[in-house]
Amino acid sequence: MRKQFKATVMDMAARDDRIVLVFGDISVYLFNDFREKHPDRFFNMGICENTLVSVAAGLSAQGFFPIVHTIAPFLVERSYEQIKDDMCYNRFAGNIVTAGATFDYAWDGATHHCYSDLAILRLLPDLEVVQPGSKKEVDVLLRSQYNNRKTTYFRLSDHPHDIDLPVQFGKGVALKENGSDLTVMTAGPILGNVLEACRDLDVNLVYFHTIKPIDRELIEKFRHTRILVVHDAFGLHEAVCEIQNLSVSYHGLPDQFCVWYGRVQDLRRMIRLDPAGIRECVLEKLACGSADRACLAPSHDPA
Amino acid sequence: MIAACREIRRNILRISKASGHGHIPTCFSVVEMLYGVYQTIRHDPANPSWEGRDISILSKGHASLGLYCVLAHFGYFDVEKVHSYGAFGSDFGCHPDRLKVPGVEVSTGSLGHGIGVGVGMALGLKLKKSDRRVLVLIGDGESNEGTVWESVMVASNLDLDNFTILFDNNRSQERCLPIPNPVERFRSFGCDSIEVDGHDVEALKEALSRRASGVKVIVANTIKGYGCRTLAENIFAWHRRSPGEAEFQKLMDELDAETV
Known part of the structure; x- marks a missing residue:
């Protein structure tokens, strides 16, 4: 799914120069070619999840479509208040894309498990919550939602299903x-x-x-x-x-x-x-x- | 104390008394800083969302009443409107809402947020090759929050020379977690850090206008409750109190006599 995430973002960024990536030192090598192609739009900002979200909100305030990306529990559970205040309450919308769904990091123990993210984020007003199950869903949903001026959460997993289904945001x-x-x-x-x-x-x-x-x-x-x-x-x-x-x-x-x-x-x-x-x-x-x-x-x- | 700042403080006292709300001592510590900011930056009160404006963020949102009275002084709205402060139906909350109050750039309240959003705005302006600046006023108490230092690290690492931090060094956290030697502390994070008297408008304006190499930090040494001895000597008792009638008159008299 992460490879699909990169492929989709590469394509979107070629068409829309308002897309800016704010990464928390994860998936950085995967995005090497993005960084080479768009060095002014790729920021491996460091292991500071709270600030990643705040900075993304500030970029949004300046008209960009930020994509914040790092490991799910650290970005969502640690930075819940930044998502609530800086993105949602302020209406500085951003895209939050995580890796490490539920037990994707099973071997790393409970600190790295993340199964509350969807539940707590859906409680925030003006926030869309997406759990793509397949690579196709990552591609379609990212393209349809990244620039709609609402904060959208995309929860990626390393274990997608491969069932080909029709994909339309908001439709089961x-x-x-x-x-x-x-x-x-x-x-x-x-x-x-x-x-x-x-x-x-x-x-x-x-x-x-x-x-x-x-x-x-x-x-x-x-x-x-x-x-x-x-x-x-x-x-x-x-x-x-x-x-x-x-x-x-x-x-x-x-x-x-x-x-x-x-x-x-x-x-x-x-x-x-x-x-x-x-x-x-x-x-x-x-x-x-x-x-x-x-x-x-x-x-x-x-x- | 210059006359404009004295009148802004009078309004803070009037509105606090009328509304029953207000962090008066912290509002009094930032009056000259905010006054100096709005005298220095590019802005247009008649067009608060003007694309060419510099951006000023009050990260310590509990000083909102101070910000409202300064914005009113510069013509963003009539100060009479602020008398509804904190009341049902008012646009003027005890923490500022950018979607309700002209001139408020970021809705703040929870400490340690405005600075990070400001870093993102400054980065965005750089990406747009704009010469607009971002200024964030943070408190020393607020700087107990780890996010302040995360944001400083990121801003410094990105070499954001369009980003200025005003540090309200009113020593509010002496009782639990003080921030000693802030000038050196910010310097150690890679910032261009200087110290000024936070109640000297001319010194503040000069510091705000000075070109800096990288992130600029202005450590403004201030006094909580500056202008009224009763407040300055009892900052904890007055942290979020509003005055009754007799207290109000006493504070107004002290302000006129400038007892601090």
């Missing part, structure tokens, strides 16, 4: 719509696991790459069904629950730190977000049937 996609009483809703790269888990099951399957604004119209279509949100982050579940009087449950992150090392697959397995774990959860919901309200309780605690 119904991948399976077969009249089932159970609708699985998901977002971002974990779609690969969800699709593998549900391929032959009698469920509807709805996918989002835009968390805010959420596609309320699409969700409303499945109001009469039970909804199971399967997501390797917080944010989608809360967005779906904003629509009143739905029956929604969540299968994803536990309320505890995931203190295991290894690969992303290992951590997903531990919290039942591997295809087998997801399938097991969906089968449990299907077995419960619509009358069993207990099915709507949180699905799993790995402790």
Whole structure:
């Protein structure tokens, strides 16, 4: 995804000289050719995430379209107030592009895990939240949103899915719509696991790459069904629950730190977000049937 | 104290008394600095968003009442409007909102933010090959925030010679985390740092007009509550108090007699 990010930004920057990159000493070598081509528009500013965001806000005030980029927890969780005050409240809009989604840095431990970013950012007014799941979604969504004078968050992952879907900002996609009483809703790269888990099951399957604004119209279509949100982050579940009087449950992150090392697959397995774990959860919901309200309780605690 | 700055302080006292709000001592420490800034920079009160203007940012947003009274003095709006300070429906909040008040360039309040945004603006102006300048007024208390020093490092590393920091050295943090030797401290970060009397308008204007090599820092030695002995000697008690009727008269009398 990061390579796609670079390819897209290279192309956009050739057409729009208002694009300026503000990097926090990450992905710098990947962008060497950008720096060579546009030395006055590439700033590896240092490991100072708060200031990266403030500086980007200042560049925006001068009419530029800044793209701030570094590792997700440091940019979002550490710099939340700069995003809130300097970009959103001041309306000095910028583009925030992170690497290191959820467990992309599984081996580095909990300081490098990031699964709250979508949830906390969607609470800020005037901010768009995008979780591209595929390279195509990175390309289409960056191009469509970078210059709209709203702060937009793009959460990149090193583990994209390769499912080719129509991409339009703010629009979800119904991948399976077969009249089932159970609708699985998901977002971002974990779609690969969800699709593998549900391929032959009698469920509807709805996918989002835009968390805010959420596609309320699409969700409303499945109001009469039970909804199971399967997501390797917080944010989608809360967005779906904003629509009143739905029956929604969540299968994803536990309320505890995931203190295991290894690969992303290992951590997903531990919290039942591997295809087998997801399938097991969906089968449990299907077995419960619509009358069993207990099915709507949180699905799993790995402790 | 020059007459204009005395009148600005009178307005601060009047509005604070009427509204029940106001960080008077910190407002009093920055009056000459802001007055000197708006006498020096390129700006047009009749057209606050004029493309050719220099940019002045009050990073220590709690001195907003001081900023409003200075902007009113320079003709951005009628000072009578500021009497609604902090009230429901007012444009004049206890921290400034750039989308509501003409002349306010950045909405501030949380400390350590305005300086970083100013760095970005100065960088943007450089990229546009503009000769416009950016000035940011920060507090010594504000400089307890790590983001201040991040921003100074970045500005210095980018060699932003169109960027000026005015450091209000009113010693507000003597009680917990002081910033000793600020001139040397900023110099060690690569800035062109000088020290002036922060209540001497001519000295401030000269410092503001001086060409600097790289980021310019003006450490302005000031007194919290300057102009009123009661405030200057009781800065913590008066940090965010507004005066009652008897106190107001006493402060006005002290101001007229210039007891500090």
